[in-house]
Amino acid sequence: MERFMKYRKWLAIAVLGAFFAAGCAALKESRPILPIKEYEKLIVGRLDADYIGTDNCLKACHAHDKNRRDFDMSTMGSQLSRESGLPLVNCESCHGPGSLAVEQLTPQKLAADAKAGKKTTCDYKTLVDIKNIPAPAQSLICLKCHAANATFNLHNWNASTHSINDVSCSDCHRIHGSHNLKVKVRDTAAMCERCHQDVKAAFSLPNHHPVPEKKVFCTDCHDAHGSASADKLLRRDTVKETCTQCHTEKEGPFLYEHADLTDDCRACHTPHGSVNNNLLTAREPFLCLQCHPSHPIAGTTTAEQKRAVYTRCSDCHSQIHGSDLPSPSGKGNFIQ
Template sequence: MAVTKSRTRHLGWLGILLFLAMPVWAQRMPAPSVGPSVAWLGKAKAPASAYAGTATCKNCHSARYAEFSKTAHAHATVAGHTYLHGCEACHGPGKAHAQAMEAAGGSDAKVLAALKSAPIWAFQGTPQQNAAVCLTCHISSKMQEGFQHSTHLAHGVACQNCHSAHLVNPLPKHPAYAQEAMFQVPRLPQQIAWLKSGQLRAPQPDLCFSCHRGVQAKFALPVHHRVPEGLLKCTDCHNPHGTPQQANLREIGWETCERCHVEKRGPFMYPHPAVQVGGCVACHNPHGTINAFLIKRRDTRTVCLQCHTGFHGQDGVPHGRLGFQTSGTCVRCHAMVHGSNFDPTLLR
């Protein structure tokens, strides 16, 4: 008796729980138009009557409309919020603006007056304010969630410095750089590049080089990862939206590198603690150097002697011989400098 009763009571609770959970499922399960990671979180800032609708904006801003309508944003909608997609999802309610401009009838003075009397949000606030509008939705997308604490935002670089919702003003043609002629993948026409690579104002690495001239110079050195040739991207190692890691690296420390250089991952029976202590950058410069294998210093030996100072001459060990500290390279013998499974002294 008691058992049955408690069972039915449990079933009752279960039913109530299922009932409460239903609206959540009902919202989550279809969701294909929302895309893989970003949620459509746009919130109405004003009553529906304050919005004009994209069709109205199109009448006067046909060029921007044409560009905008090719993008992912133009296709993202949410049922029951017709005024929250399209132009006004970013520019906010625009009915007053549309009406004032209609009334201005193209007269310059009246247009200027209308911009004052019925202002519309045009992303001319502080970088934080500008980014905040994009982040109303993109705070839920994995790659962007760190942006508010990123080096870029802290230095006044907002989303619109790199992205364009409607590519009317692309970045000016980038200055030529050393390996330009050796670019090895086809350069897409600007429009297609914009649509295919996250609505960037200019493709990588041009976009990044436009501000990071020092990094550009490194990549012009004889030994470099082939970023200027188009084989690798800055975003293979960095997430420009910000990460908790140093230098906005995508993964913690050397894991960024081991994504591609898997044979350096280990685990090794005898790892070289240098990797754990200083990461790959203890010995390599990831952008470019004049030295083979991206080694930081001209002479590999000096890289080792950064940490390995003061050997005691021992009989039978080559270190005991005269001159080893001043000539030859250590990796001649210590070939498994990244770690070994056979020899604690990394000889093989």
């Protein structure tokens, strides 16, 4: 027994060490790391291909004339540097080097295709498989230029719920949609509701922020690219600040505050839509009765009191968000 006590310490260390080693092995196994070249291929395409420029890419082909026209007219396309002749952004910036794709397009092949009435296509499988690479790799294609210091609103992208959940830039931005790359806020509801059906349902409830009416927009409250400090991709640091950008009169501070309730408007309101008036989470008086008892009205008889059922506490407590004026008893109570 004494001997066991003597070696006990060493035994414990050995057991712990074994666990540690096993743990490390598990960590190693669960994170296979690809060679850098593989990642590069995801973003750049075939490494044995060369960049040949938009003109050479499209020389033999008119199928992409509209894409090209739109692109040339867009902010990205107009970045061509006239002095140097070096394009800053062209088709290959996103689709990868194109030499292999057009290698086969010899004048002879074009003539033969034309004669046979066949549509000529380039060997586009040698380009980046832009639609099928993992979402983070898709975004990386954009982020190699739209780094956070170049495009300010992307500062919080990497930590955003969207990025973490494999939403990519091109899920929202349609590069070939038209020449106008700018997102029109009027279109954001449709853009977002494609994926957020439950939110769409909330906005169709009888009481809702006028988003379907296009008076308020998803992007007034949310930044799709991420949020610095608030959860739910909110544009401002807190829920209260998000709401009081428009409802400034609810901001306070008031002499008589409703405890700290108004620090988070969600204590009583739901942001998108509700079956209750005023976007309330519950109807009055039940909303208030969750936290307060009802009370008799001064000057009424007992019988009347028993019959009295308040439906709207805020008929009397009309300054429910806070007030600077005292009530008749001098206490506050949000009467005026």
